[in-house]
Amino acid sequence: MPHDHHDHLSPSGHPYRADDDTALSYWQSMEIAVRELLLEKSITTPAEIAAQIDAMDARSPANGAALVARAWCDPDFKERLLKDGSAASRELGFDVGPMLLIAVENTANIHNIIVCTLCSCYPRNLLGLPPDWYKSRAYRSRTVKEPRKVLSEFGVALPEGTHIRVHDSTADMRYVVIPARPNGTDKMSESELAKLVTRDSMIGTGLPKTVSA
Amino acid sequence: MGGQDAGPICDDQHDFSLWEKRVDALMILCSGKGYFTVDGLRRALEDMGEAAFEDMSYYERWIAAINQNLIEKGAYSLEELGAKMAEVQVRGQTYGEASLGE
Structure with a gap:
């Protein structure tokens, strides 16, 4: 204790x-x-x-990672997830309660990052409790103002041309980032893929693990 | 808060202590039972003023907001709270002692 x-x-x-x-x-x-x-x-x-x-x-980022891996493997599921995140999560047994879950997808040109400037709204059912930094004044203040700089402090350097979309959570709305599937993972199973999906990659302050070619 | 200047983002991470987990649990249980809404908590937090966001920790602000909403809803009175806190504070020096080893 x-x-x-x-x-x-x-x-x-x-x-x-x-x-x-x-x-x-x-x-x-x-x-x-x-x-x-x-x-x-x-x-x-x-x-x-x-x-x-x-x-x-019991809740951990493994829940979110399973969701992302399913979306990577099953285009129909991904479509449902992007359309209604709460319903798609329930398909996998992750109830997000009355909250609206919005899944946002990273692509070649778009990188999403989530924040809660009000307090610490966070997709807990998918990711567990938020890390301390997510609740910190510094992250909440600066992410909406200088996201590229914040990302660089997390070790994420994006090409100049990448659009960064910052999503500010609210009491009734939660976001989760669907990171882009890493290259060279075509032959991996869904459970192997889930191991590449880090907590931070679903917040947008990180990228999934890569595999050596 | 959003858009203000602030220093580097500290990546220290601590394990949530038992009292913090309990605050979190009480928040979810009492809101599920209709004692307050997220909006009610939010209002209490905003009413604390900016200093509370510098001086108090996250779960300190939450227990203060939960308590205020429970009193407003009539779950218990301010007098009952005062008497109970006084009783708790003389039980011992540490959280474990004050919580009767629970």
């Missing part, structure tokens, strides 16, 4: 946020108080909270 570690690193090697090493914060005490009040008033149960956290932990 965060409060009894010794080396300041989590099991996955990431540093814990300073909060966890210091005294109980005001806001943490508010979370405990709100949770206990909701339980006392039977608005929710410990089991519901635990199940929600488990579901959250």
Whole structure:
């Protein structure tokens, strides 16, 4: 648990946020108080909270990668995905709730990148929880203003002629980028292709992995 | 926010701690039960002013917004919250102690 570690690193090697090493914060005490009040008033149960956290932990970019790989392999599916992202996701068992999911496709001339300038709207059901940088003030401020520079900081250098489309998510609308299928992957299976699809390639701050010829 | 100048994008990544996951879970559960909408949360966040976006962490802002909406909806009163927070804060020094080891 965060409060009894010794080396300041989590099991996955990431540093814990300073909060966890210091005294109980005001806001943490508010979370405990709100949770206990909701339980006392039977608005929710410990089991519901635990199940929600488990579901959250289970979602990962592998969901989105499966969706992209299917779109690469099945032109009809891709057409349905571009037309109605929410319905096409449900075909693969990924329910995006009442939200409208819009899939945007990268092509030879167009590169898409998604951001939420308001807060952190993110296609969680397809990608899991957003990375910290996605929620950062710097990413949210600058992506709409100087996307090419932001992309270069992520190591993505696009040709001069490539149009960059920035999509600003809203509370009711989520975007996912369908990256362009890498060259030399014609013989790969759908599951092999899914392994090439990185989280960042579906946000637009990265490209899929390439295969050596 | 959108379009403003800002420094480099920091790619530090931390594992979400338990209290942050719980805030996230409470947000989804309570909105599913009709206690607030995303718009209600959004309004509470905007009302915090720009300083909150510098001084508070992401989930700190969320628990504040969730709490405000729950009180407005009558899930519990401000007095109940105050009493519970005071009770929580004297339980111990750390989150684990204050959360009774849960």
